[in-house]
Amino acid sequence: MQCDPLFEVKGMVVIVTGATGGIGAQISRCLGMRGARLVLMDLEQETLDCLADSFPGDAKPQTRRLDICDEEAVDNAVRDVAKKHGRLDALVNAAGIYRVAPIAELSSADFLDTMAVNLTGPFFLTRAAARIMSEAGGGRIVHLASVSSLVSNPEYGAYATSKAALSQMIRVAARELAPKGVTVNAIGQAVTETPLTQKLLSDPERRADVLSQIPMGRLCEPEDIFAAVLFLLAPGGAFVTGQTLYIDGGRTLV
Numbered sequence: 001m002q003c004d005p006l007f008e009v010k011g012m013v014v015i016v017t018g019a020t021g022g023i024g025a026q027i028s029r030c031l032g033m034r035g036a037r038l039v040l041m042d043l044e045q046e047t048l049d050c051l052a053d054s055f056p057g058d059a060k061p062q063t064r065r066l067d068i069c070d071e072e073a074v075d076n077a078v079r080d081v082a083k084k085h086g087r088l089d090a091l092v093n094a095a096g097i098y099r100v101a102p103i104a105e106l107s108s109a110d111f112l113d114t115m116a117v118n119l120t121g122p123f124f125l126t127r128a129a130a131r132i133m134s135e136a137g138g139g140r141i142v143h144l145a146s147v148s149s150l151v152s153n154p155e156y157g158a159y160a161t162s163k164a165a166l167s168q169m170i171r172v173a174a175r176e177l178a179p180k181g182v183t184v185n186a187i188g189q190a191v192t193e194t195p196l197t198q199k200l201l202s203d204p205e206r207r208a209d210v211l212s213q214i215p216m217g218r219l220c221e222p223e224d225i226f227a228a229v230l231f232l233l234a235p236g237g238a239f240v241t242g243q244t245l246y247i248d249g250g251r252t253l254v
């Protein structure tokens with residue numbers, strides 16, 4: 001695919017975590033079509049294999065089972081990719097979970113699980129990638145945050161707290177890693193139709209409510225997210241760091 005050099009990701013070695021999820025799979029395809037050398041990671045090897053098989057022969061990605069909450073497994077997975085490919089150019093973390101309930105009813109398990117996957121796991125990944133990228137003199141780290149990094153929706157006590165903390169963690173990491181040429185950013189997208197939001201969006205009333213809060217009057221499409229990920233990984237995004245880029249049709253303006 002012919003590409004503007006500002007948005008070129010061809011040949012980049014990129015880890016995608018949460019790669020078989022609704023957004024992760026689409027980001028993986030988008031990067032794969034543009035010639036990135038991908039290593040896809042998620043909880044189930046079988047699903048990863050299915051996804052990899054859907055890529056054309058010359059772009060078939062590698063896969064590896066990874067629970068991002070397993071500190072040692074994260075360190076090993078990231079180090080192994082760098083060793084095998086001789087470098088690690090970028091890490092895109094699209095893993096996440098979504099548990100909602102009013103604070104008075106939110107279970108401790110749901111709160112703690114949300115923190116583990118949406119915050120502690122991203123910390124393990126950032127740390128592992130930062131060590132390798134700092135030594136190599138550069139790299140790009142992108143997490144999927146959410147409009148919930150800013151917006152305080154009722155029932156989002158766990159989810160919004162995890163995403164707000166993630167958006168702050170990337171600011172600190174970005175500041176520390178800037179002198180090493182490593183950028184750390186997040187995408188803050190509005191609601192997108194994926195398995196994560198299936199229950200929410202299949203209820204007509206709640207769907208209408210979600211749409212009514214987005215000034216542009218539509219959901220976020222995967223393409224909206226690709227453009228931002230490409231920008232943050234490619235040469236054009238080299239000077240952007242510590243940002244949560246809101247791709248939200250104006251949702252965070254409301």
Ligand SMILES: NC(=O)c1ccc[n+]([C@@H]2O[C@H](COP(=O)([O-])OP(=O)(O)OC[C@H]3O[C@@H](n4cnc5c(N)ncnc54)[C@H](O)[C@@H]3O)[C@@H](O)[C@H]2O)c1
Binds near residue numbers: 042188189196197
């Ligand atoms: N869909 C939306 O509307 C929306 C909006 C804003 C932000 N986000 C964020 O975008 C990201 C992707 O969401 P999605 O809609 O694709 O969700 P999804 O449920 O379709 O996919 C999430 C993926 O994360 C993986 N995962 C969960 N726990 C994991 C763990 N411990 N280790 C490794 N992988 C794990 C799951 O297996 C799944 O493949 C999430 O961080 C989510 O919070 C989604």
